[in-house]
Amino acid sequence: MLVCYTSPRYCFSRCLRKGAGMSVQTIDIGRSILPSRATSLLLPAAAKPRNLRRAEFALIDALQALTRAGQGVLLLAAVDQPAPAFTYDVPFVRATAPLIPTPYGVLTQLLSAIASMSDTRAAVRASAHTLGLSLTRPEQSAHAAGWPAAQVTQLIGRMLTEEGLVIQLDDLHRADAPSLTVLAEVAANLASRPVSLVCAYRADQAQPAELTALMNMPAARTVALAFAWADDNAVLLDSLLGRKAPLGMMLEAAKADERTLLLGGVPLLEACRRSGRWTDGLMLSERIIGQAQLLGAEYVAAAARAIRSQILLGLGQWAEVQAECDQVITSRACARDVNLTATAMWGGYKARSTAGLPARNLMDALKRWRATVRHTDDPAAAAVVMADLIVHLTETDQLNEARAWLREVEALVERTGHPQARLAQAVGQGALASATNDWRTAVGAYRAAGQHAAQLRDLLLEARANSGLALALLQIGDGESKNEGRERLSVAHSVLSRLNARPDMERCEAGAKQFGLRPRQRRPSAANRTPGALTRREREVLALVVNGLTNRQIAQRLTISEKTAEGHVGNILAKLSVSSRGKAAELAKATGLLEGTAA
Structure with a gap:
């Protein structure tokens, strides 16, 4: 498996191209995965690496699962600074391109890293040292064509264990041409072996032609991950499954290729949740969970269950929500991602409290999570939970607690500027303003929430914003506000009806009843x-x-x-x-x- 990185600012978005043997994918990743027990050599980093987001965690977990299963993928990835410092649960080695390109400089760094691995057999380390020295000698050009690639391929084969191997090469935007040519040959030679070759580079820097050729290999796949202030889910899907491709086309591509399903299933499932394609999302989640369990991708399975539970929350299927959240909470994947744990705890709390079951321990755990949330590198996952929590707290007259959560959201917005955090801030401000009868402030907050939800293409949250805006306008009471309020209420109820979002629909109808309004039940047929x-x-x-x-x-x-x-x-x-x-x-x-x- 060969994985290469690019920068999110200039990500390479291209459709998946199928090919025999090893596949290639481009990923733009700007955060790090947690430490593990695996063998590794980490070179000094220029800056503290960022943590992974949910979709990125799932991507790396899928990569490792595919590596263990012997399914090679050539993955080209865009990264920004600070560059990611991945560690894996499979054996891996890492090297960085020299600051000044020299002939075979990248390969020499890789061989030096292998020679320094204490857990590798002495004979392998000696061979790596000898091969590295031979590449630095002037007579290296006299070797037969393909000699370095054959030697490197043989050396990697001697390092393999049952768990496979990940080789990560960073900063390939400054790599030398001979090394990149050899890497392309090695990738082809390792097509059917349990090896992932991870090559990181920045696309906002000048790139050698050989790197472009590596990206254009017939089986190449691309992924780009976004900055902290961008919608990482949309950026990843655009690059992995075709820029601006319709969601239906993305779903068909994932269903047709199990590797794509595992690597991109979590962000694709999130897109289904946001766009209101909940039936597709529930069906897709079953396939993702089944494939992840088959290959041992535990984080992918847990993340898919968490998003599935969010869809079920929207549908008001409380027993199913509780079952899914319980499985996530007991999963070992939660040790990697506190935001995943918080998502499951919030879903479990809401399901249990609605059913009249004790859930105080879950709320207490969420309060402990709040102490760390303003520093999270995954604002999207955290903000979704916090927005729901603030609304719940205002509805249960816990206004001081709601204000405390809102302060954390505001800190997250100030640090990241992420649209999901801005949406959570607007929702929280609207809920608190409504709870204190400050209707004009509520109108402004809900208008902003609707705009952020539209930017994220989140139908449910946009409908909730419209519903809150409508009720605030109706409370203001002048003629113009009443007219807009009725129309907004009608729009919100229509969308909620189409989604079959029963809890929100009932809340919308109860609010309308206060003003003598009764939104019509609009449940169009499946065809409509x-x-x-x-x-x-x-x-x-x-x-x-x-x-x-x-x-x-x-x-x-x-x-x-x-x-x-x-x-x-x-x-x-x-x-x-x-x-x-x-x-x-x-x-x-x-x-x-x-x-x-x-x-």
Whole structure:
């Protein structure tokens, strides 16, 4: 398995290309995995490495599982500074390209690292030392073509154990051409062996042509991971499965290739959760968990269960949530990732408290987690839990505790600027403002929450923001606020109905009842839940929306009531999975959805 790294700023996004033998993937990773018992040689780092995020932990866990199973993958990866310092649960060795390129400099560093490994047989260390010396001599050019690659391949073969081997080479953007040429040959020679060759480089630096050739090998796969302030899930999926490819196409690619399913299944499952494709997500999670258990990828299985539990929380299936969270909490994977543990503890707490079961110990554990959360390098995973917690605390009149959690979220936003943390901050501010009847502040906070949720393409959180915004507007009570509040309420309820998010739907209906409103039950048939599956009347209404008409004007044009027009608009937004009239109009124009429809 060959893994190479690039920078997230200039990540190489390309579709997966299948090929026989060893496969290649490009990854952009800017954090580190926790120490392990494996044999390693770590060279001095220029800066303290960052910790891995959930998708990155899952990626490395999958890589190790595939290595142990003898399935080679050539993985090209983008990294930023500080560079990652991975350690593994399988034997591994690491070397770094020299600051000044010299002929065979990278290979010489690798052979020197192997010769220094105390747990390797003396004969192997001696061979590595001898081969390294031969590469530094002037007569090396007289050797037969392919000689270094054959010798390096043979040496690596002598190092192999039942667990396989990972070889990590860093900073290949400054690697010498002869070393990169040999690495390409070695990768081909090791195609069917339990070896991962991890090659890290920065794409924002000048790259030798041989490195580009390595990336363009027929079986190459690419992955890019994002900065702390970017949506790492979207960046990873774009690079692994094709830039801006539709989610449905990504799902089909993962189903067709078990390696892709294991390496990219966790971020793909998160994308299903966000986009409201919950049925697809539940089915996908079963496949990921089964494949991970088969190959011993324990973290992948636990992370998939955690995301699965979040989908089940949205559906209000409390017993299933508790079962999944219990399995995550008892998994050894939680020792690696405290945010994964917190996700499972929060799901378990919510499921148990809803069922009237004791759950105080879980809340106490979450409070202990709070002491470390502002320093996390995985703001996305932490912020999702904190946003839900703040809302729960305000609903149960624990306002001081909610403010304490909000301060941690604000610290996380200040340090990382991550959109998920900003969303959690806006949700928390809106919930606290609503709890203290500060409705105008709540309106501003929920508007911001809706914008952040739309940026993350999270349908459930966007619907929750719209619901909170609607109730705050209705509390303000002037004519304009009431009109917008009713429309926002209709939009939120339509989306929640489509998602079958029962707990949120009931909360939305209870809020509407305070104002004498009753959002209509909109449960479109399975055929009508796909984008573009609009009725004739909905197409007529959408055409008028595109032309900029208000609900009142639409009602007058079509000779229907304003509430009926409002209901049609809500259905349209839900079916098209958009959050506003403007976005619906843009989608209709971009896709030709209304071709043949008279306005």
